[in-house]
Amino acid sequence: MGDEVKLFGxxxxxxxxxxxxxxxxxxVSYEFIQEDFSNKSPLLLKYxxxxxxxxxxxxxxxxxxxxxxxxxxxxxxxxxxxIYPEDPYERAVARFWAKFIDEKCMPAAWKACTAxxxxxxxxxxxxxxxxxxxxxxxxKKFFGGETVGLVDIVANTIxxxxxxxxxxxxxxxxxxxxxxxxxxxxxxxxxxPIIKRDLPPSDELMxxxxxxxxxxx
Amino acid sequence: MAKSDVKxxxxxxxxxxxxxxxxxxxxxxxxxxxxxxxxxxxSELLLKSxxxxxxxxxxxxxxxxxxxxxxxxxxxxxxxSSGPSILPSDPYDRATAxxxxxxxxxxxxxxxxxxxxxxxxxxxxxxxxQMEEGLVLLEEAFGKCSKGKAFFGGDRIGxxxxxxxxxxxxxxxxxxxxxxxxxxxTKTPSLSKWAERFSSDIAVKELISxxxxxxxxxxxxxxxxTANN
Numbered sequence: 001m002g003d004e005v006k007l008f009g010x011x012x013x014x015x016x017x018x019x020x021x022x023x024x025x026x027x028v029s030y031e032f033i034q035e036d037f038s039n040k041s042p043l044l045l046k047y048x049x050x051x052x053x054x055x056x057x058x059x060x061x062x063x064x065x066x067x068x069x070x071x072x073x074x075x076x077x078x079x080x081x082x083i084y085p086e087d088p089y090e091r092a093v094a095r096f097w098a099k100f101i102d103e104k105c106m107p108a109a110w111k112a113c114t115a116x117x118x119x120x121x122x123x124x125x126x127x128x129x130x131x132x133x134x135x136x137x138x139x140k141k142f143f144g145g146e147t148v149g150l151v152d153i154v155a156n157t158i159x160x161x162x163x164x165x166x167x168x169x170x171x172x173x174x175x176x177x178x179x180x181x182x183x184x185x186x187x188x189x190x191x192x193p194i195i196k197r198d199l200p201p202s203d204e205l206m207x208x209x210x211x212x213x214x215x216x217x
Numbered sequence: 218m219a220k221s222d223v224k225x226x227x228x229x230x231x232x233x234x235x236x237x238x239x240x241x242x243x244x245x246x247x248x249x250x251x252x253x254x255x256x257x258x259x260s261e262l263l264l265k266s267x268x269x270x271x272x273x274x275x276x277x278x279x280x281x282x283x284x285x286x287x288x289x290x291x292x293x294x295x296x297x298s299s300g301p302s303i304l305p306s307d308p309y310d311r312a313t314a315x316x317x318x319x320x321x322x323x324x325x326x327x328x329x330x331x332x333x334x335x336x337x338x339x340x341x342x343x344x345x346x347q348m349e350e351g352l353v354l355l356e357e358a359f360g361k362c363s364k365g366k367a368f369f370g371g372d373r374i375g376x377x378x379x380x381x382x383x384x385x386x387x388x389x390x391x392x393x394x395x396x397x398x399x400x401x402x403t404k405t406p407s408l409s410k411w412a413e414r415f416s417s418d419i420a421v422k423e424l425i426s427x428x429x430x431x432x433x434x435x436x437x438x439x440x441x442x443t444a445n446n
Binding site: 050059062064065066068069070072073076077088089091092093095096099100132 | 269278281283284285288289291292295296308309311312313315316319320354
């Protein structure tokens with residue numbers, strides 16, 4: 001086919017890792033370019049002038065930014081191992097949860113773990129989000145059913161990154177006691193081969209986050 | 218399809234509801250519309266169909282509820298596939314349309330909200346500057362997406378036209394409130410002309426609200442939120 005696929009990303013970014021999960025799932029060969037956030041490459045700035053962020057997928061010289069947009073593009077371009085459900089209603093539901101995770105869940109969880117003031121309120125909001133998300137799982141193994149689907153891929157922030165951050169900060173947010181169903185999912189999730197290979201080492205991730213939090217102060 | 222098979226919960230003032238209605242119009246879908254007087258109270262059906270966000274629009278199709286305007290528009294495009302396409306057919310063009318729609322919702326519209334609710338002059342000025350910056354980007358995007366044709370979607374209205382065009386009413390209200398010109402023939406020539414074409418399109422025309430009526434609603438909204446605080 002002569003496809004040239006490049007990914008501008010970062011080992012520590014869940015958004016970047018999502019794209020890698022999808023590309024690997026589809027058997028797409030790609031060149032990975034690690035971006036240093038303190039010194040963004042001219043190419044990254046050229047291919048994503050609007051947001052100047054990773055991930056950016058470059059397919060035959062054409063750039064695509066925003067992880068959810070990239071995931072949908074990958075699913076539409078490479079047909080094997082579909083990520084999105086086939087049924088339009090199920091697709092609408094999957095898109096809804098993906099958006100909910102990115103816009104509400106993870107920001108609330110991050111706040112609950114890192115807030116210095118009003119921590120209790122932040123915790124309450126985060127718990128509400130996680131409870132809602134847990135409701136979407138019902139009695140399924142994964143959000144996608146028997147196998148990992150779009151929502152599972154997008155929930156890498158919840159299934160792995162959140163657990164690392166909460167451990168680092170000593171916050172007990174996603175626990176087996178509070179969210180038995182969601183917690184069980186997270187354990188299955190990180191053990192799943194197609195997910196596991198794109199999870200960064202926790203200790204290195206903690207070092208990375210500590211540096212981010214320090215810079216923010 | 219029976220009319221009651223498709224129901225839309227909406228509000229006349231909401232640009233997000235407008236998106237869903239334009240899409241339904243493009244596909245000539247017969248649907249039942251329920252106006253939500255959400256400033257006063259939210260209907261039981263709304264709270265039941267969208268328990269998480271409790272917002273309009275909500276599309277209920279064959280008893281399946283769904284929310285989030287752009288998700289609804291994509292659903293409409295996928296289900297009523299015999300009608301004119303809303304999303305482009307090429308995956309890269311689709312990604313481009315989705316990218317700019319996300320930009321509008323995540324970055325551009327929030328600056329309009331910041332202007333609307335801004336208390337101090339500095340905050341309002343910064344919000345306007347952000348909106349203007351965004352319009353420059355969108356003017357450029359129009360050139361690339363339209364490829365010389367009338368709309369972002371080409372010969373006819375598409376996903377990005379709907380995603381952006383729904384805010385033209387609010388844009389006019391903002392211009393009046395701020396005493397500024399955001400869309401103009403000098404600053405944004407392509408978008409200016411596009412705005413006229415979009416507003417007069419058959420799928421959009423009947424949904425355009427009077428600017429003064431919208432402005433009045435905005436004042437009511439501001440008054441209510443201030444009273445609540």
